Amino acid sequence: MEPFVEVFLKKVAFPGDEKPALSGIELRIEKGEFIVITGPAASGKSVLCHCLTGAVPHFYPAFQDGFVRIGDTVLSELSLPRIAGKVGYMMQDPQNQLFSTTVGEDVAFGPGNMGLPRREVRKRVREALEFVGLSGFENRLPETLSGGEAQRVVLAGVFSLKPEFLVLDQPAAELDPAGRKDIYDRLGELSRSGKSTIIMVSERPEELVQHANRYLVMEEGRIVRDSSSPPVQGPYPGIPAIFRKKQTVEPGQEAASLENCTYTYPDGRAGCLDTDLRLFRGQMVALMGLNGSGKTTVAKHFNGLLRPASGTVRVLGREISDIDLHILCRKVGFLFQNPDFQIFAGTVEEEAAFGLKIQRLPPEQITDRVEDVLKGAGLLQMRKVHPHRLSRGQRQMLALASVLAAEPEIVIADEPTAGLNYSQTCQIMDNLARLADEGKAVLLVTHDVMLTACYAHRLVAMHRHRVQLDLPVSQLPVYTTELQKIGLDFSPAFAGWSA
């Protein structure tokens, strides 16, 4: 009997690329399967998704030797709008996939394009929003949605076309654990109901064990593992909190502090309320909390991007109101979640040297420092390469390198590993841990309980814009219930080690 989806791709190559993006892909997918694809950066996961949705060769011109067949349809023989309804594709950034000014219009986009009667379109909108748990959101504006809500609206928009085959490329990479679980549960339900066959790229296959039945590992454009069990990766090479009987690092001198800080955004949204937070040299503090709990707002106070409406911010013993922002930035390095918000130079080394050139350091000093940080980031060999030729993980390393080149005393990293795979995450985190070991103060804003448990010395948990808990990571096992109450579930971090 013929499988529901058959993929036979001998070779897929993009113009100008020396190596093929995919080679020797043979895949047979039965109806109702839930398949997870994982693998290192540039291993061909996204290209495979493009092939499975017809984006290659219709949207991204590439040489394709082979075919993708879904049911009776060979994708290369249909235009993309004709493929809609058979295949649903959800990419990583939800805001790029919301085209209308209200949620209702957006979910109706697909059925409307199909020319279905208005009554049927309304019915599908209602059903799709109900399925993703967003009934009543029809008149909401996309820009007012949280990351998780936006992701669910995109899913509803894709689902409203009732596709039999869903392709999802890291659909929950930027969500907090609760948001990810919610999306995965809904997808699992969809798969079990037999309404859709799902193939999904994820850097955390272990999070999908409840739902997925098959795991593919890709490397260099090939499927190197096809198994019913997820690949084993981790734990991270830090010291797990459960094994820390006491504080592993005695806090050094205070590097920065917030005292009773309150910040409200100009549109009236609360940022942080009466927040106290102290950062010490030689210590990595993990700042955790659900999306919208105020973590990034707090972090931005330390380098003066935000100034509190009330309260005091001190950096290296001085109130920041006395310090110019561009001076403060030399002392406080800020690594953002998305490196593409800062990369602009023509080569890796120019990018790393940018901050130093602003400081007008002597050229020899700039060359030395850039060489050092690029060596530390593993990018020295690529110093002449254009930054956008690097993988996402490498670009994040470059962003970290350019922060470190300024030799800051305090480093703030806001979700630096979001969307990165295991090895890239380790690389970034090992670098941050080394900085703390060298006596710098590190503030890590993260959703990842494993990272906190393995690398941080202290956890500061935020809930509803306030600091709820501030404790040494060695005390984590004692506070699991309190943490669960504010949406931080550390049990997965401990389960493996306890066993």
Add this chain to the structure above:
Amino acid sequence: MALFESCRPRGTWIDQLDPRTKLAWMGLMTILALTVSDIKILVFLPLTVLASGLAAGLPFRSFKHPLLILIFTGVQIVILQVLFSTEGQVVAALGPVKVFSGAFSPAWEAFLRLSAMMLATMQFLRWTPPEDLTLWLVTTRVPYRYAMLVGLAMRFLPLMEQELGAIMESQRSRGLPMKNIRQKIKSLIPVALPFLYRSFRRANETALAMELRGFGYNSRRTFLRQLNITLAEIIAIVLMGTVATWNIWLKIESLWL
């Protein structure tokens, strides 16, 4: 406040109006601003626009940016008039520059005309949902592929503004000063290049996502809503059209005479 703020339902009577009525109102205000010569009526026009906007539930802060731009433009108009007008009597002399009494009246008139037009346009964009514009364009037989571009632009402008803010924050965090004009000009490339890169990437992803949701599948599509114009609105449009036409006629007549 964001410069590109989306139109959102206000829960007032304005949400019930057809976009054609709102368009007629904007057209009337624009034509009156261009044709009326009486300074008292000209003063009344921008105030009417402001008052109607506030009555429709638009917050005063949504007029903040246009008013600031208007004040900036108004100052420039006054300076230009003062520099080049030689009407009336000399009321002041600053070195070689003589200020004539006739400079102020045309400057004031131009400022009022511009204010009425600009505020009316801004008001139209703030209280007309883009999907209403799309539906109106479709009723005028504009192909939906083009008509929907209005909604798409309105959807992404606030998002692009947010992203520009994030890029500027990111570069400021690297020590890039952006306080004065000179520094802002110097920061153009470090800000513009990531912004362009992100915009191209967004355009690409959006286009792909749209096609994969059937955009362009048929030559016609179903919209979730339909425009419904009431009899009262039709009468209002006819009245506004009559007033506008009458004023244009009066203006032409005055020019001939």
